[in-house]
Amino acid sequence: MQGSSGDPLSGDTMTDEIWRRLVARAPDAAALSPLYGPLLSREAMVLGRIAQSLDGRIATESGRSFWISGAQDVLHTHRLRALFDAVVVGAGTVRADDPLLTTRQCAGPSPVRVIVDSERRLGAGYRVFQEGPPTLLLCAKDIAGPDRLGHADVLRLPRAAEGAGLDPAAIVAATAACGLPRIFVEGGGVTVSRFLAAGCLDRLHLTIAPLLLGAGIPAFTLPGVARPEDGLRVGFTLHRLGPDLLLDIPLVLR
Numbered sequence: 001m002q003g004s005s006g007d008p009l010s011g012d013t014m015t016d017e018i019w020r021r022l023v024a025r026a027p028d029a030a031a032l033s034p035l036y037g038p039l040l041s042r043e044a045m046v047l048g049r050i051a052q053s054l055d056g057r058i059a060t061e062s063g064r065s066f067w068i069s070g071a072q073d074v075l076h077t078h079r080l081r082a083l084f085d086a087v088v089v090g091a092g093t094v095r096a097d098d099p100l101l102t103t104r105q106c107a108g109p110s111p112v113r114v115i116v117d118s119e120r121r122l123g124a125g126y127r128v129f130q131e132g133p134p135t136l137l138l139c140a141k142d143i144a145g146p147d148r149l150g151h152a153d154v155l156r157l158p159r160a161a162e163g164a165g166l167d168p169a170a171i172v173a174a175t176a177a178c179g180l181p182r183i184f185v186e187g188g189g190v191t192v193s194r195f196l197a198a199g200c201l202d203r204l205h206l207t208i209a210p211l212l213l214g215a216g217i218p219a220f221t222l223p224g225v226a227r228p229e230d231g232l233r234v235g236f237t238l239h240r241l242g243p244d245l246l247l248d249i250p251l252v253l254r
């Protein structure tokens with residue numbers, strides 16, 4: 001399965017070529033290399049992504065997330081879509097945003113859309129199921145139903161042994177088996193947290209916007225720890241994206 005590039009190049013050569021095309025018209029191309037360089041020339045990779053407020057929210061209580069971060073961060077998201085084979089979002093994001101998940105703000109190809117909806121609660125009316133590039137809908141093995149939803153192909157995967165939902169490692173393996181080894185997990189918080197908790201993220205791009213929402217949907221939902229020293233302390237490289245700060249966080253895969 002391929003996104004909408006139709007590009008004859010393949011593997012990491014294609015990613016490097018896409019990157020060259022993405023920055024060809026960017027005046028700040030040299031300054032962008034430290035941010036995008038670690039994402040290139042890797043055949044397989046899983047990148048998680050969150051744009052949160054200062055108080056750790058990715059959307060208001062009613063689920064509105066447009067816009068937490070600024071224009072440069074939104075452009076960054078579109079560039080990431082172009083640099084990965086597949087973009088993964090949870091059912092909550094499809095329900096709240098009805099997104100297209102295409103690369104409308106930059107020159108690169110659109111990825112294959114992968115929607116995680118273990119119980120198959122989403123209807124066929126959402127845009128990812130009706131228009132745009134190829135789409136995969138991932139649900140649990142034990143859920144009955146047709147093999148297509150709108151134009152999406154349905155893949156059935158094992159449930160996680162612990163906790164809720166599908167096993168993130170099985171999601172990574174299944175997308176790789178479909179010829180999509182580079183995965184961009186764009187949200188929301190539940191989905192990114194499940195990949196993080198399962199040790200399935202190579203990196204996390206966490207944008208922090210100078211904004212307080214007071215209440216809303218949390219960025220991370222993870223098992224609690226007894227003491228601060230038991231938490232996951234990470235290293236990071238800091239990048240400025242307009243008014244926002246982006247932490248590029250390398251993670252250790254399990």
Ligand SMILES: NC(=O)c1ccc[n+]([C@@H]2O[C@H](COP(=O)([O-])OP(=O)(O)OC[C@H]3O[C@@H](n4cnc5c(N)ncnc54)[C@H](OP(=O)(O)O)[C@@H]3O)[C@@H](O)[C@H]2O)c1
Nearest residue numbers: 051059063065090091092093096165166187188189190191
């Ligand atoms: N600021 C940002 O960076 C950003 C990015 C994207 C979205 N958003 C916002 O975030 C909100 C949605 O986020 P959210 O955290 O509530 O939900 P979400 O992560 O989009 O979706 C959560 C749901 O997705 C399904 N799911 C995710 N991972 C799964 C797994 N490993 N196995 C099985 N099912 C899985 C489950 O659906 P079921 O329970 O139905 O099985 C789960 O309840 C929306 O308001 C959206 O606007 C913000």
